[in-house]
Amino acid sequence: xxxxxxxxxxxxxxxxxxxxxxxxxxxxxxxxxxxxxxxxxxxxxxxxxxxxxxxxxxxxxxxxxxxxxxxxxxxxxxxxxxxxxxxxxxxxxxxxxxxxxxxxxxxxxxxxxxxxxxxxxxxxxxxxxxxxxxxxxxxxxxxxxxxxxxxxxxxxxxxxxxxxxxxxxxxxxxxxxxxxxxxxxxxxxxxxxxxxxx
Amino acid sequence: xxxxxxxxxxxxxxxxxxxxxxxxxxxxxxxxxxxxxxxxxxxxxxxxxxxxxxxxxxxxxxxxxxxxxxxxxxxxxxxxxxxxxxxxxxxxxxxxxxxxxxxxxxxxxxxxxxxxxxxxxxxxxxxxxxxxxxxxxxxxxxxxxxxxxxxxxxxxxxxxxxxxxxxxxxxxxxxxxxxxxxxxxxxxxxxxxxxxxx
DNA sequence: CGGAATCTTGAAAGTGTTCAAATCAAGTGG
DNA sequence: CCACTTGATTTGAACACTTTCAAGATTCCG
Numbered sequence: 001x002x003x004x005x006x007x008x009x010x011x012x013x014x015x016x017x018x019x020x021x022x023x024x025x026x027x028x029x030x031x032x033x034x035x036x037x038x039x040x041x042x043x044x045x046x047x048x049x050x051x052x053x054x055x056x057x058x059x060x061x062x063x064x065x066x067x068x069x070x071x072x073x074x075x076x077x078x079x080x081x082x083x084x085x086x087x088x089x090x091x092x093x094x095x096x097x098x099x100x101x102x103x104x105x106x107x108x109x110x111x112x113x114x115x116x117x118x119x120x121x122x123x124x125x126x127x128x129x130x131x132x133x134x135x136x137x138x139x140x141x142x143x144x145x146x147x148x149x150x151x152x153x154x155x156x157x158x159x160x161x162x163x164x165x166x167x168x169x170x171x172x173x174x175x176x177x178x179x180x181x182x183x184x185x186x187x188x189x190x191x192x193x194x195x196x197x198x
Numbered sequence: 199x200x201x202x203x204x205x206x207x208x209x210x211x212x213x214x215x216x217x218x219x220x221x222x223x224x225x226x227x228x229x230x231x232x233x234x235x236x237x238x239x240x241x242x243x244x245x246x247x248x249x250x251x252x253x254x255x256x257x258x259x260x261x262x263x264x265x266x267x268x269x270x271x272x273x274x275x276x277x278x279x280x281x282x283x284x285x286x287x288x289x290x291x292x293x294x295x296x297x298x299x300x301x302x303x304x305x306x307x308x309x310x311x312x313x314x315x316x317x318x319x320x321x322x323x324x325x326x327x328x329x330x331x332x333x334x335x336x337x338x339x340x341x342x343x344x345x346x347x348x349x350x351x352x353x354x355x356x357x358x359x360x361x362x363x364x365x366x367x368x369x370x371x372x373x374x375x376x377x378x379x380x381x382x383x384x385x386x387x388x389x390x391x392x393x394x395x396x
Numbered sequence: 397c398g399g400a401a402t403c404t405t406g407a408a409a410g411t412g413t414t415c416a417a418a419t420c421a422a423g424t425g426g
Numbered sequence: 427c428c429a430c431t432t433g434a435t436t437t438g439a440a441c442a443c444t445t446t447c448a449a450g451a452t453t454c455c456g
Contacts, residue, residue, distance in 0.1 A: 068349055074349060076341060088334050088337060092334055121327075125326070128327060128330060129319075129326060135337055136286055136290055139333055139340060140287045142340045143274060143340055145344060147264065149344060149347050150347060150380035151272060153411075153412095154411080154412070173435095174435070175434070182348030183413095184412075185434080185436095186412090186414085186435090187411090187412055187413070189435060189437085190412090190437085193437090351444095371402070372402075372403070373403080381444080381445095382444075383402080383403070383404095384447095385445070386403095387403060391404080391405090
């Protein structure tokens with residue numbers, strides 16, 4: 001388990017890699033985020049609820065997913081150290097969420113409330129740039145993922161996933177990775193068997 | 199063909215639906231965008247070039263796509279009236295683009311240069327919010343599309359596309375829609391035949 | 397009109413899914 | 427510490443969907 005001060009330092013680094021904050025700006029920003037710990041199996045957000053927070057993960061593992069009419073889960077994102085997670089659609093539109101955010105491993109996070117976030121953006125406009133950059137990167141990554149999904153075979157996608165997110169592979173169950181890649185657990189199992197033979 | 203003044207009005211509306219601009223702010227913003235017309239078959243951006251502009255489409259049709267090692271094209275986006283198009287990855291990182299942006303039908307656009315954009319964001323911070331909102335919406339849409347690609351059959355995806363983008367269906371060749379949906383042209387042709395029978 | 401691109405159609409092959417069952421792993425309570 | 431329960435992974439066989447390759451029909455434009 002990580003201590004609070006260390007997580008604040010992680011956040012600070014994360015922000016300052018993207019925009020330059022003065023000491024006093026950081027002091028303001030810091031005050032808006034508050035520490036929260038979550039236990040495995042807890043839900044940070046459930047379908048139907050209105051998402052109110054943006055989470056910055058210090059330690060632990062979270063994931064977001066939706067559940068289709070057949071009851072199949074589709075993993076949207078995993079979040080480990082230094083990742084943000086939220087339901088941006090629900091957050092910006094104050095609309096009922098269509099997704100779940102679940103804690104896979106006990107986690108320590110810094111979170112900020114939407115209202116506080118709006119307030120913070122006014123006080124520290126650089127944070128607007130920070131969030132815009134994050135959105136844009138996220139967008140680029142999502143497009144990349146879409147492209148892989150369309151272009152590559154199951155095995156190629158899994159290899160790409162391992163290369164890109166080696167830390168996540170260790171920490172989450174295989175069937176969730178399958179659901180991230182758009183495969184059935186059975187298929188991923190066979191793909192791995194296939195790969196092991198080489 | 200649309201006249202310039204009308205396109206500026208479209209842009210103004212597009213911005214003001216998202217953030218409130220005063221007259222003087224709009225005057226500043228307006229001055230940064232300049233009108234450009236493109237002919238069918240022109241390339242606004244080619245693979246390897248560094249993307250310098252953000253385009254707001256007044257009329258005509260554009261699309262972005264990438265080309266894989268087998269020479270297959272994958273359509274990332276279509277853009278018609280009131281849409282923005284650019285290569286955000288290349289733009290923000292000043293990196294060589296991996297995509298093409300092609301004009302499918304003679305177009306009139308308003309475009310802004312990256313440097314001017316940075317300048318504009320400083321002068322009119324509300325535009326930072328505007329772009330952040332656009333990024334977030336775009337992200338949500340891309341995630342939705344990813345989800346459909348993973349979850350739905352070819353026919354379901356095509357139906358969804360028709361519902362969501364009825365205007366585009368009319369204006370672009372079928373094989374490009376196939377490449378947007380991640381299908382071969384043959385498959386889309388068969389899907390349509392199948393649907394016609396009902 | 398003629399050539400090029402686009403769309404359609406067919407048959408065979410490939411890739412991933414489904415359903416069912418077996419195996420394996422981890423955590424719980426006695 | 428073992429037996430039991432529950433969840434996760436693996437395996438097999440049949441099936442469904444999409445692609446590939448090849449060829450023919452249609453449409454678009456110069």
